[in-house]
Amino acid sequence: MAQQIKQPTTIQPAQSRQQVAHRTREGSPWTGLWAVVAKDMADHLTSARMRILEFLILLTAGGTVIAAMQNIRSTVAQDRFVFLRLFTTAQEPLPAFVGFLGFLVPLIAIALAFDAVNGEFNQRTMSRVLAQPIYRDALLLGKFLAGLFTLALVLTAIWLLIMGMGILGLGVPPTGEEVARSLLFLVVTIFYGGIWLALALVFSTVFRQPATAALASIAVWLFFTIFWGIIARLLAQAIRPIEVGTVQEVISQTTLLQILNRISPNTLYVEATVGLLLPATRSFGLVLPSQLQGAILGAPLPLGESVALIWPHLTGLVAVTILLFALAYVLFQRQEIRA
C-alpha cells in the first residue's frame, strides 16, 4: 500500500541517517504517521475482506436486534433500560448481540492486522516506504491506529444502527444513562478488538507468512475462547484443592478460578459488558449471603458505580492493548529490513 506515498517533504536521504550513529535521534518519530493512517484506512475500507466482515456484522446486528425487539415487545416490560436490552436480549436460536460480538470482534481485528507488517515485506514495499521520510515508529503505529480506527468506525456505525433501529422499533428515545452506558460498551468493545489487533500485529511481525500469522492469532483466540476456561478450572483445582470441603476452601478456589479466568480477554470483555449493559449487576465474584443482607436486589447501580465495577476490566483491556503494541514495536524495531 504505502508504495503510493510519494511526497517527501523534508528531504533527508536515507544515507545521511545511516551515516549518523544509530543512537542519534532527530525530529519527531511520528513524522508521517497520519499519512500512513490515512492510506492504510483507505486500504482497509476498500478491501473485499472488509466488505465481507461488514456484511457479516451487519447481518448479525440486524438479526439479533430485530429478534430482541420482538422479545421486548412481547414481554410487557417496565424496564428503565429498555435500550440496553436490545444488546443483551437473546431469542432462540440467535444469541444476543453482545454474544455475537464476543467472537466477531476478534475475527475482524485479526483480519485487519494479520498481514500488516509481513504483507509489506511480501509485496517488497517495506523498504520503499521506509525510504520515505517516515520512521519505522510511525509506520507501525500508523498501521495499528488505522486498524483501530477502522474497527471503531465499523463498530460505531453498528452502534448507531442499533440505536436507530431501537428508536424506530421501540418508539422511545434512549435516556442519557442508556446512551452513556452503551457508549462505554462501545469503547470496551473497541479496546477488546484492540487486543486482538495488537496480537495479530505481533504475529505479523514475527512470522513472514501472513497465513501463519493469521493461524497463530486464531489459535490464541481459540485457546482463550474454548480451552482457557477448562485449563483455569484444572489449575484452580490443582492449586487450591478442596480437601475437607470447608467454606474457606471453596471461596479460595472460586477466587483463584476467577482470577485465572480473567487472564482471558474474553472473560474481561464479557464481564465488562454485563456490568455496563445490565445495570443491576453488583459484583462478578462470589457473593456471600452476609454481603447481600439488607441489599435491595434488582436496583440498578448508578452509572459511576457500574463504571467503577468494570474499571479494572476496561483499564486491563486498554493496558494489554498498549503492551501488545509495545511488544510488536520492539520486535519490529529490532528486525532487519533490507531493500
Place this chain on the structure above:
Amino acid sequence: MKRYLLAILLVTTLILSTFTLTTPAIAQEEEPIDLLLFTKFPAQVTGIGENVTFDLSILTETEPQSVDLEIQDLPEGWTASFKGGSKIVQAVFAQPKKEVSFDLKLELPQDVKPGTYEFTVIARSNQAVSRLPLKVIVQEKVPANLAFEVELPTLRGKPDKTFRYNVTLKNDGDEDLAVDLLAEAPAGFIVTFKSSGQEVTNLPIEANSSKRISVEADPVFALEAGSYPIVVRARGGETEAMITLTAEVVGQSDLVLTTADGRLSGQAEAGAETSYNLVIKNNGTATAQGITLSATEPSGWNVTFEPEFVEEVAPGEQVEIKAKVRPAEKAIAGDYMLTFRIQPENGATESIDYRVTVRTSTLWGIAGVGLIAIAVGVVGLAVMRFGRR
C-alpha cells in the same frame, strides 16, 4: 237460607226503629214539646290552651219557628260562637220532627285557671224558651318539659380519642315533641349526636318518655391538654334543656422521625463512615421522654448515633441526631435498606427506612489508570531505546 235470615233481620230492625220513632209521638200526644235545646255531653273536661266544642241539637214538635241563640254567664275572656253548616250562626230554624244540629265553639283564654266553669245556652223563639246549662272543667295540664340526664358528664382522654357521652333526654310533658339538638363546643371539636347508631340533629320524643342519645366529640387536631366544656342543648317546642359535658384532654407526645432535608436516601462509601442528619420532631401535646435510638443494618455494617439517647423533646420542638453509618468493608456497591428507629419511654416506636447507595472506593480506578500509565511508559521506553530507525 242466608238470604232469608238477612231479610228477617232487616224487618226486625225496621220494626224496632219505627217503634223508637213513635215513642216521642206517643209523648207528644200527651204534651208536645215546644222547643228543646239539648246535647249529649253537657260537661266537658279540657286542658289549658285547648278549645272546646259542644255538639248542640234543637228540637220542636209543634210548629216551625226561628230560634235565637244566646249564651249566659260566659266566663270572662272566653269567646263563644255557634257554627252551623260551617258558618257562624246566631239563629236556627227549627221544624217539627226535624232535629237541627249545630256546634258551640268555645275559645278559652291562654291564662285560664283550672276549675269548673258553668254557663247556659238559651234558645229563644216566639213560642218558647229552652235553657241548656253546660259545664267546662279546665284541668291543669303538665307542661312540656325536656331534661337531660347523664351518668358521666366528664370524660378524660387522649387528643386522638373520641369522647363519647351517653345522655338520656327525657320528655316529662304530656305533649310529643320534636327536639332539635345543638352543641356548642370549643374550636377543635366536632360534635355529633347519635341515636341508635344513626347520626341525628332532630328527633321526636313522645310524651312522658325518654331517649338515649350518644354525644360524640371528636377532636379535629391535637388539642392541648386541658378541660374543654361542651354545651349541649335540646330545643323542642317552647322548652329547652341544657347540659354541660366536659372533655378533659390529656397531653400526648407524638414523635416523628425524619431527616433534616426529608430525603430518605443517601450515599455512603464502603468501609467509610458517613453521617446523616436525622430529626426527631414532637408533633404531640406532651413532652416525650427517654428516647432511645436504634437501627437495623446489614451485617458487617456499623451504625452509631450521636447522641445515642435523647432525654426529652418538648411539644413542637425537634432534635437533630447524627446517624453515623459505616458500611461493611467488603460491601458490594448498590442500594441497601437501613431502618432507623426511635423508642420513647412511654409511646409507640417510630421507624423510617433509609436507602443507602453504597459506592466503592475509587482506589482501584487510580490503580487502573496507573496500569495504563505503565503500559504507555513501556511504549515510551521502547521508543527511547529503539525509536527512529
